Amino acid sequence: MKGGRFITIEGGEGAGKSTQAGRLARSLERRGVPSTVTREPGGTVEAERIRALLLGPGASRWEPETEVLLYFAGRVENLTKTVKPALADGRTVICDRFADSTLAYQGYGAGAPLELIRSIGEAALGGFQPDLTLILDLDPETGLERTRTRSAFQDRYERQLLDFHRRVRNGFLEIAASEPSRCAVIDAARDEDRVAEEVLAAVLRRLDEASG
Numbered sequence: 001m002k003g004g005r006f007i008t009i010e011g012g013e014g015a016g017k018s019t020q021a022g023r024l025a026r027s028l029e030r031r032g033v034p035s036t037v038t039r040e041p042g043g044t045v046e047a048e049r050i051r052a053l054l055l056g057p058g059a060s061r062w063e064p065e066t067e068v069l070l071y072f073a074g075r076v077e078n079l080t081k082t083v084k085p086a087l088a089d090g091r092t093v094i095c096d097r098f099a100d101s102t103l104a105y106q107g108y109g110a111g112a113p114l115e116l117i118r119s120i121g122e123a124a125l126g127g128f129q130p131d132l133t134l135i136l137d138l139d140p141e142t143g144l145e146r147t148r149t150r151s152a153f154q155d156r157y158e159r160q161l162l163d164f165h166r167r168v169r170n171g172f173l174e175i176a177a178s179e180p181s182r183c184a185v186i187d188a189a190r191d192e193d194r195v196a197e198e199v200l201a202a203v204l205r206r207l208d209e210a211s212g
Helices: 015-029 045-055 065-089 099-109 114-125 140-150 164-180 192-212
Strands: 004-013 035-039 091-094 132-138 183-187
Touching: 004 015, 004 099, 004 114, 004 164, 004 192, 015 035, 015 091, 015 192, 045 065, 065 091, 065 099, 065 114, 091 140, 099 114, 099 164, 099 183, 132 164, 132 192, 140 164
Parallel strands: 004 091, 004 132, 035 091, 132 183
Antiparallel strands: none
8 A cells, every 4th residue: 555645534422533543553653654643623733723623621612614714724734834745745634533523513514505505615625525424323312421420521512402413414424425436434333443443444545546
Protein backbone atom coordinates (compact mmCIF):
# COMPACT_ATOMS: atom_id res chain seq x y z
CA MET A 1 0.00 0.00 0.00
CA LYS A 2 1.37 3.39 -0.97
CA GLY A 3 1.43 6.38 1.36
CA GLY A 4 -0.12 9.75 0.74
CA ARG A 5 -3.73 8.66 1.33
CA PHE A 6 -6.36 10.60 3.26
CA ILE A 7 -8.59 8.54 5.56
CA THR A 8 -11.38 10.00 7.67
CA ILE A 9 -13.13 8.38 10.61
CA GLU A 10 -16.70 9.49 11.24
CA GLY A 11 -19.60 8.60 13.50
CA GLY A 12 -21.70 9.73 16.43
CA GLU A 13 -20.81 10.31 20.05
CA GLY A 14 -19.05 7.47 21.85
CA ALA A 15 -18.35 5.46 18.72
CA GLY A 16 -14.60 5.31 19.42
CA LYS A 17 -13.30 7.50 16.59
CA SER A 18 -10.25 8.87 18.41
CA THR A 19 -9.29 5.45 19.76
CA GLN A 20 -9.58 3.80 16.36
CA ALA A 21 -7.69 6.63 14.63
CA GLY A 22 -4.73 6.08 16.94
CA ARG A 23 -4.86 2.30 16.62
CA LEU A 24 -5.06 2.50 12.83
CA ALA A 25 -2.05 4.80 12.66
CA ARG A 26 0.01 2.43 14.79
CA SER A 27 -1.06 -0.56 12.68
CA LEU A 28 -0.10 1.21 9.46
CA GLU A 29 3.25 2.33 10.89
CA ARG A 30 4.04 -1.29 11.75
CA ARG A 31 3.41 -2.11 8.08
CA GLY A 32 5.82 0.58 6.94
CA VAL A 33 3.18 3.20 6.09
CA PRO A 34 4.12 6.58 7.64
CA SER A 35 0.97 8.00 9.22
CA THR A 36 -0.25 11.25 10.73
CA VAL A 37 -3.31 11.61 12.97
CA THR A 38 -5.26 14.85 13.17
CA ARG A 39 -8.73 15.86 14.30
CA GLU A 40 -11.53 18.28 13.58
CA PRO A 41 -12.24 20.80 14.66
CA GLY A 42 -8.55 21.17 15.42
CA GLY A 43 -5.25 20.06 14.00
CA THR A 44 -3.57 23.49 14.11
CA VAL A 45 -3.24 26.21 16.73
CA GLU A 46 -5.81 28.35 14.93
CA ALA A 47 -8.27 25.51 14.39
CA GLU A 48 -7.97 24.45 18.04
CA ARG A 49 -9.10 27.95 18.99
CA ILE A 50 -12.16 27.47 16.82
CA ARG A 51 -12.71 24.12 18.55
CA ALA A 52 -12.74 25.87 21.92
CA LEU A 53 -15.35 28.33 20.64
CA LEU A 54 -17.58 25.50 19.43
CA LEU A 55 -17.06 22.79 22.05
CA GLY A 56 -15.28 24.22 25.08
CA PRO A 57 -16.79 24.97 28.49
CA GLY A 58 -19.29 27.80 28.20
CA ALA A 59 -19.50 27.47 24.41
CA SER A 60 -22.29 29.59 22.96
CA ARG A 61 -25.35 28.21 21.22
CA TRP A 62 -24.61 29.05 17.62
CA GLU A 63 -27.08 29.12 14.76
CA PRO A 64 -26.56 25.99 12.61
CA GLU A 65 -25.41 28.05 9.62
CA THR A 66 -22.89 29.89 11.81
CA GLU A 67 -21.53 26.56 13.02
CA VAL A 68 -21.13 25.41 9.41
CA LEU A 69 -18.99 28.45 8.61
CA LEU A 70 -16.88 28.02 11.75
CA TYR A 71 -16.30 24.33 11.11
CA PHE A 72 -15.19 24.96 7.54
CA ALA A 73 -12.93 27.80 8.68
CA GLY A 74 -11.15 25.38 11.00
CA ARG A 75 -11.18 22.73 8.29
CA VAL A 76 -9.37 24.97 5.81
CA GLU A 77 -6.69 25.67 8.43
CA ASN A 78 -6.20 21.98 9.16
CA LEU A 79 -6.25 21.01 5.51
CA THR A 80 -3.79 23.70 4.44
CA LYS A 81 -1.33 23.47 7.32
CA THR A 82 -1.48 19.82 8.41
CA VAL A 83 -3.23 17.47 5.99
CA LYS A 84 -1.92 18.54 2.60
CA PRO A 85 1.73 18.95 3.69
CA ALA A 86 1.68 15.47 5.22
CA LEU A 87 0.13 13.99 2.07
CA ALA A 88 2.75 15.75 -0.03
CA ASP A 89 5.42 14.05 2.11
CA GLY A 90 3.89 10.68 1.27
CA ARG A 91 2.26 10.18 4.65
CA THR A 92 -1.17 8.63 5.14
CA VAL A 93 -3.32 11.07 7.09
CA ILE A 94 -6.03 9.81 9.44
CA CYS A 95 -8.51 12.51 10.41
CA ASP A 96 -10.91 12.16 13.34
CA ARG A 97 -13.98 13.79 11.68
CA PHE A 98 -14.11 15.79 8.45
CA ALA A 99 -16.78 17.34 6.23
CA ASP A 100 -19.27 14.48 6.65
CA SER A 101 -19.61 15.42 10.32
CA THR A 102 -20.70 18.93 9.41
CA LEU A 103 -23.31 17.54 7.03
CA ALA A 104 -24.53 15.03 9.62
CA TYR A 105 -24.54 17.27 12.70
CA GLN A 106 -25.37 20.73 11.38
CA GLY A 107 -27.46 19.46 8.45
CA TYR A 108 -29.32 16.29 9.35
CA GLY A 109 -29.11 16.95 13.09
CA ALA A 110 -29.59 20.71 13.51
CA GLY A 111 -31.49 21.48 10.31
CA ALA A 112 -29.12 23.66 8.28
CA PRO A 113 -29.93 23.23 4.55
CA LEU A 114 -27.93 20.32 3.14
CA GLU A 115 -27.31 22.03 -0.18
CA LEU A 116 -25.99 25.11 1.61
CA ILE A 117 -23.49 22.96 3.51
CA ARG A 118 -22.44 21.21 0.31
CA SER A 119 -22.01 24.55 -1.47
CA ILE A 120 -19.90 25.99 1.34
CA GLY A 121 -17.86 22.80 1.39
CA GLU A 122 -17.21 22.94 -2.33
CA ALA A 123 -16.12 26.57 -2.10
CA ALA A 124 -13.91 25.97 0.93
CA LEU A 125 -12.33 22.65 -0.08
CA GLY A 126 -12.36 22.91 -3.85
CA GLY A 127 -13.61 19.36 -4.29
CA PHE A 128 -10.99 17.81 -2.01
CA GLN A 129 -12.30 14.52 -0.57
CA PRO A 130 -11.00 11.61 1.49
CA ASP A 131 -9.74 8.50 -0.28
CA LEU A 132 -11.68 6.46 2.26
CA THR A 133 -14.20 7.31 4.99
CA LEU A 134 -14.87 4.85 7.80
CA ILE A 135 -18.22 5.46 9.51
CA LEU A 136 -18.32 3.90 12.96
CA ASP A 137 -22.00 3.11 13.41
CA LEU A 138 -23.45 2.83 16.91
CA ASP A 139 -26.89 3.14 18.48
CA PRO A 140 -27.03 6.67 19.96
CA GLU A 141 -28.21 5.48 23.37
CA THR A 142 -25.19 3.20 23.67
CA GLY A 143 -22.87 5.94 22.45
CA LEU A 144 -24.16 8.52 24.90
CA GLU A 145 -23.85 6.04 27.77
CA ARG A 146 -20.21 5.52 26.78
CA THR A 147 -19.57 9.28 26.90
CA ARG A 148 -21.11 9.51 30.36
CA THR A 149 -18.88 6.76 31.74
CA ARG A 150 -15.81 8.17 29.99
CA SER A 151 -15.88 11.71 31.40
CA ALA A 152 -17.80 13.86 33.84
CA PHE A 153 -17.69 16.73 31.32
CA GLN A 154 -20.04 16.51 28.36
CA ASP A 155 -19.81 18.98 25.51
CA ARG A 156 -22.96 20.60 24.19
CA TYR A 157 -23.43 18.01 21.44
CA GLU A 158 -23.31 15.19 23.97
CA ARG A 159 -26.00 17.04 25.92
CA GLN A 160 -28.35 17.17 22.94
CA LEU A 161 -31.61 15.20 23.05
CA LEU A 162 -31.63 11.61 21.81
CA ASP A 163 -33.69 12.52 18.74
CA PHE A 164 -30.90 14.83 17.60
CA HIS A 165 -28.39 11.99 17.79
CA ARG A 166 -30.73 9.66 15.93
CA ARG A 167 -30.96 12.19 13.10
CA VAL A 168 -27.17 12.45 13.06
CA ARG A 169 -26.82 8.67 12.85
CA ASN A 170 -29.32 8.50 10.00
CA GLY A 171 -27.41 11.27 8.27
CA PHE A 172 -24.16 9.33 8.38
CA LEU A 173 -25.89 6.22 7.04
CA GLU A 174 -27.45 8.21 4.19
CA ILE A 175 -24.05 9.66 3.32
CA ALA A 176 -22.56 6.15 3.27
CA ALA A 177 -25.38 4.83 1.09
CA SER A 178 -24.98 7.70 -1.38
CA GLU A 179 -21.18 7.23 -1.73
CA PRO A 180 -20.42 3.51 -1.34
CA SER A 181 -17.15 3.77 -3.26
CA ARG A 182 -15.78 6.17 -0.64
CA CYS A 183 -17.52 5.08 2.57
CA ALA A 184 -17.40 1.89 4.63
CA VAL A 185 -19.74 1.39 7.57
CA ILE A 186 -18.22 -0.37 10.59
CA ASP A 187 -20.32 -1.82 13.42
CA ALA A 188 -18.90 0.02 16.45
CA ALA A 189 -21.03 -1.83 19.01
CA ARG A 190 -18.47 -4.63 19.22
CA ASP A 191 -15.36 -4.67 21.40
CA GLU A 192 -12.51 -2.32 20.57
CA ASP A 193 -10.16 -5.02 19.23
CA ARG A 194 -12.75 -6.41 16.83
CA VAL A 195 -13.57 -2.95 15.52
CA ALA A 196 -9.86 -2.21 15.06
CA GLU A 197 -9.43 -5.40 13.02
CA GLU A 198 -12.27 -4.47 10.69
CA VAL A 199 -11.06 -0.88 10.37
CA LEU A 200 -7.60 -2.04 9.34
CA ALA A 201 -9.01 -4.64 6.94
CA ALA A 202 -11.20 -2.02 5.26
CA VAL A 203 -8.26 0.36 4.90
CA LEU A 204 -5.92 -2.25 3.45
CA ARG A 205 -8.60 -3.55 1.07
CA ARG A 206 -9.84 -0.19 -0.20
CA LEU A 207 -6.48 1.53 -0.49
CA ASP A 208 -4.78 -1.46 -2.10
CA GLU A 209 -7.55 -1.41 -4.72
CA ALA A 210 -7.01 2.30 -5.28
CA SER A 211 -3.25 1.84 -5.60
CA GLY A 212 -3.66 -1.02 -8.04
